[in-house]
Amino acid sequence: xxxxxxxxxxxxxxxxxxxxxxxxxxxxxxxxxxxxxxxxxxxxxxxxxxxxxxxxxxxxxxxxxxxxxxxxxxxxxxxxxxxxxxxxxxxxxxxxxxxxxxxxxxxxxxxxxxxxxxxxxxxxxxxxxxxxxxxxxxxxxxxxxxxxxxxxxxxxxxxxxxxxxxxxxxxxxxxxxxxxxxxxxxxxxxxxxxxxxxxxxxxxxxxxxxxxxxxxxxxxxxxxxxxxxxxxxxxxxxxxxxxxxxxxxxxxxxxxxxxxxxxxxxxxxxxxxxxxxxxxxxxxxxxxxxxxxxxxxxxxxxxxxxxxxxxxxxxxxxxxxxxxxxxxxxxxxxxxxxxxxxxxxxxxxxxxxxxxxxxxxxxxxxxxxxxxxxxxxxxxxxxxxxxxxxxxxxx
Amino acid sequence: xxxxxxxxxxxxxxxxxxxxxxxxxxxxxxxxxxxxxxxxxxxxxxxxxxxxxxxxxxxxxxxxxxxxxxxxxxxxxxxxxxxxxxxxxxxxxxxxxxxxxxxxxxxxxxxxxxxxxxxxxxxxxxxxxxxxxxxxxxxxxxxxxxxxxxxxxxxxxxxxxxxxxxxxxxxxxxxxxxxxxxxxxxxxxxxxxxxxxxxxxxxxxxxxxxxxxxxxxxxxxxxxxxxxxxxxxxxxxxxxxxxxxxxxxxxxxxxxxxxxxxxxxxxxxxxxxxxxxxxxxxxxxxxxxxxxxxxxxxxxxxxxxxxxxxxxxxxxxxxxxxxxxxxxxxxxxxxxxxxxxxxxxxxxxx
Numbered sequence: 007x008x009x010x011x012x013x014x015x016x017x018x019x020x021x022x023x024x025x026x027x028x029x030x031x032x033x034x035x036x037x038x039x040x041x042x043x044x045x046x047x048x049x050x051x052x053x054x055x056x057x058x059x060x061x062x063x064x065x066x067x068x069x070x071x072x073x074x075x076x077x078x079x080x081x082x083x084x085x086x087x088x089x090x091x092x093x094x095x096x097x098x099x100x101x102x103x104x105x106x107x108x109x110x111x112x113x114x115x116x117x118x119x120x121x122x123x124x125x126x127x128x129x130x131x132x133x134x135x136x137x138x139x140x141x142x143x144x145x146x147x148x149x150x151x152x153x154x155x156x157x158x159x160x161x162x163x164x165x166x167x168x169x170x171x172x173x174x175x176x177x178x179x180x181x182x183x184x185x186x187x188x189x190x191x192x193x194x195x196x197x198x199x200x201x202x203x204x205x206x207x208x209x210x211x212x213x214x215x216x217x218x219x220x221x222x223x224x225x226x227x228x229x230x231x232x233x234x235x236x237x238x239x240x241x242x243x244x245x246x247x248x249x250x251x252x253x254x255x256x257x258x259x260x261x262x263x264x265x266x267x268x269x270x271x272x273x274x275x276x277x278x279x280x281x282x283x284x285x286x287x288x289x290x291x292x293x294x295x296x297x298x299x300x301x302x303x304x305x306x307x308x309x310x311x312x313x314x315x316x317x318x319x320x321x322x323x324x325x326x327x328x329x330x331x332x333x334x335x336x337x338x339x340x341x342x343x344x345x346x347x348x349x350x351x352x353x354x355x356x357x358x359x360x361x362x363x364x365x366x367x368x369x370x371x372x373x374x375x376x377x378x379x380x381x382x383x384x385x386x387x388x389x390x391x392x393x394x395x396x397x398x399x400x401x
Numbered sequence: 402x403x404x405x406x407x408x409x410x411x412x413x414x415x416x417x418x419x420x421x422x423x424x425x426x427x428x429x430x431x432x433x434x435x436x437x438x439x440x441x442x443x444x445x446x447x448x449x450x451x452x453x454x455x456x457x458x459x460x461x462x463x464x465x466x467x468x469x470x471x472x473x474x475x476x477x478x479x480x481x482x483x484x485x486x487x488x489x490x491x492x493x494x495x496x497x498x499x500x501x502x503x504x505x506x507x508x509x510x511x512x513x514x515x516x517x518x519x520x521x522x523x524x525x526x527x528x529x530x531x532x533x534x535x536x537x538x539x540x541x542x543x544x545x546x547x548x549x550x551x552x553x554x555x556x557x558x559x560x561x562x563x564x565x566x567x568x569x570x571x572x573x574x575x576x577x578x579x580x581x582x583x584x585x586x587x588x589x590x591x592x593x594x595x596x597x598x599x600x601x602x603x604x605x606x607x608x609x610x611x612x613x614x615x616x617x618x619x620x621x622x623x624x625x626x627x628x629x630x631x632x633x634x635x636x637x638x639x640x641x642x643x644x645x646x647x648x649x650x651x652x653x654x655x656x657x658x659x660x661x662x663x664x665x666x667x668x669x670x671x672x673x674x675x676x677x678x679x680x681x682x683x684x685x686x687x688x689x690x691x692x693x694x695x696x697x698x699x700x701x702x703x704x705x706x707x708x709x710x711x712x713x714x715x716x717x718x719x720x721x722x723x724x725x726x727x728x729x730x731x732x733x734x735x736x737x738x739x740x741x742x743x744x745x746x747x748x749x750x751x
Contacts, residue, residue: 177747
């Protein structure tokens with residue numbers, strides 16, 4: 007072995023540099039931005055430095071003293087960056103509904119007043135007499151916060167700073183998160199149940215049969231997700247092809263509820279994700295020598311036994327990576343549940359999308375994404391342990 | 402050899418830099434963003450293409466599904482890649498307050514008094530008046546439903562109902578079904594008891610509701626018979642009647658109408674062209690062509706009065722159709738959407 011010279015090493019580095027750059031720009035940087043968005047809370051302290059300072063002296067009981075109120079008026083008077091102010095308003099309104107109109111009105115009064123000291127906030131808007139608005143303002147002053155992360159799992163801090171459950175009337179993230187994993191797991195199982203025999207069939211077949219079988223898996227993969235989902239819509243609806251056919255041959259009287267429920271979501275998602283299960287298993291099976299099954303038979307194993315002790319263990323790596331792939335893709339699903347699911351089938355991505363594009367609450371979107379990422383990473387680690395264990399069951 | 406390689410590398414790098422640099426320097430085509438479907442097809446014919454011909458510059462059009470987050474992301478990127486966007490009332494209010502839009506010069510648009518009051522703002526000028534209304538297939542329903550109370554009455558009208566997923570509209574309709582008059586709806590929703598009342602009313606209908614999200618879905622649901630009634634955008638209903646010969650009907654009393662507006666994104670490189678486009682699309686003679694294609698009301702008063710009587714019957718702005726309707730309260734939703742959406746999601750999940 008010759009020792010690599012510095013030049014060779016740097017050339018090797020140059021070769022992987024595009025990859026590293028790609029990872030940094032398209033993976034690490036967005037990830038970092040997401041984490042930062044989830045925990046940083048600088049919108050209010052940036053625009054209202056005086057208020058932030060004055061707040062430090064207020065213990066949060068009753069209404070804040072006059073200096074705090076005056077600092078707020080001065081901050082609003084001085085705020086000239088409309089976008090930064092907007093961000094602060096959005097942050098506050100997300101904590102207490104109504105802050106938006108309240109601050110817009112107050113900022114207007116603060117700007118118009120000749121003497122900032124003479125502005126009486128309760129006179130501008132009586133809502134300033136409610137401590138909850140002031141408490142929300144105080145809570146928004148620190149530069150870092152765990153409120154998004156807590157809210158993502160339906161928790162919040164009460165007035166004393168203790169972590170408590172959020173109001174059950176408005177807390178659904180845990181339920182939706184659990185549902186997301188349940189749907190993803192169901193789809194993974196369904197894909198495995200269909201994908202394993204299918205891949206075995208495809209690997210055992212030859213010539214045009216194999217080509218046709220693979221084509222049947224690949225063709226849908228090349229079709230837009232939206233089109234495939236819409237196709238299921240046509241098949242599954244009450245007056246759709248499936249119900250129509252079943253009714254025509256007299257098997258059922260009333261149409262079966264196949265769409266706008268969990269069943270529809272699982273059927274459509276299984277179809278969409280099946281290629282991700284079939285292809286890894288198929289590629290693993292291709293490397294299995296064809297004479298193993300006859301060999302097992304020659305030693306007295308029946309077809310079932312040979313499958314159980316020879317073929318299944320050998321296809322397990324493919325099954326595992328296929329399952330992981332399907333599961334990971336499935337938890338992020340959004341369009342399919344929205345189109346063929348019912349009200350109780352929406353997954354966590356739709357909540358993330360609501361915060362990201364609907365209300366521009368990127369902190370909340372980041373926090374939910376982070377929770378999803380954490381759980382997924384944990385699952386991946388478990389998978390890593392499983393696939394590394396040398397003794398496969400039955401081997 | 403080595404120097405040749407280095408030269409090639411430098412060449413490549415400068416090529417890359419050049420490509421990036423050129424993008425900055427070169428002005429993009431004017432990009433106008435609207436809501437897709439047959440509505441945008443109409444806009445292309447009467448606004449985009451004629452304006453492009455007039456100004457001699459190409460106009461690109463894209464479509465979107467709303468959301469202030471989308472606008473915020475574009476503007477915060479520094480130089481937005483959209484110029485003119487048609488926004489809903491809440492996005493107009495939010496974005497205008499947060500400085501996402503350029504201020505308009507109303508003297509170029511013919512003055513504020515030429516437009517409906519709801520279509521006038523510092524940052525936007527009304528593009529259409531549109532309505533979300535109870536719709537049904539008159540070919541299938543023999544008795545016509547007339548109100549949201551009928552929508553809730555599953556004994557008289559058995560079958561599923563379609564509603565837009567989300568608290569907006571659903572809560573308004575629920576209160577009206579519960580007997581709250583249109584002009585008291587937002588007053589009631591402003592109190593916690595009113596919100597409880599709306600959710601309680603929704604509870605009663607929950608098992609019968611199919612939730613939709615995009616504007617084309619309710620048409621499909623009605624056409625396939627999946628639902629007997631649904632809330633839908635009025636323009637799409639008359640559009641499908643015309644294009645596919647359906648007999649879908651709109652129940653005007655109890656409908657909620659809103660104004661969509663044109664805005665120019667802050668720091669758009671095509672600011673001037675964008676302003677010119679908005680002025681062009683707001684001209685009475687141009688706007689008056691719209692109802693030929695799609696039944697939306699016109700914010701320009703002169704354009705509205707120029708619409709032929711035959712087309713007036715389908716417009717949400719026709720006085721007869723305005724009776725008993727409700728104007729969407731953008732301020733209410735701007736303040737409450739996040740809290741009510743969380744509650745709505747929790748309610749759905751139960």
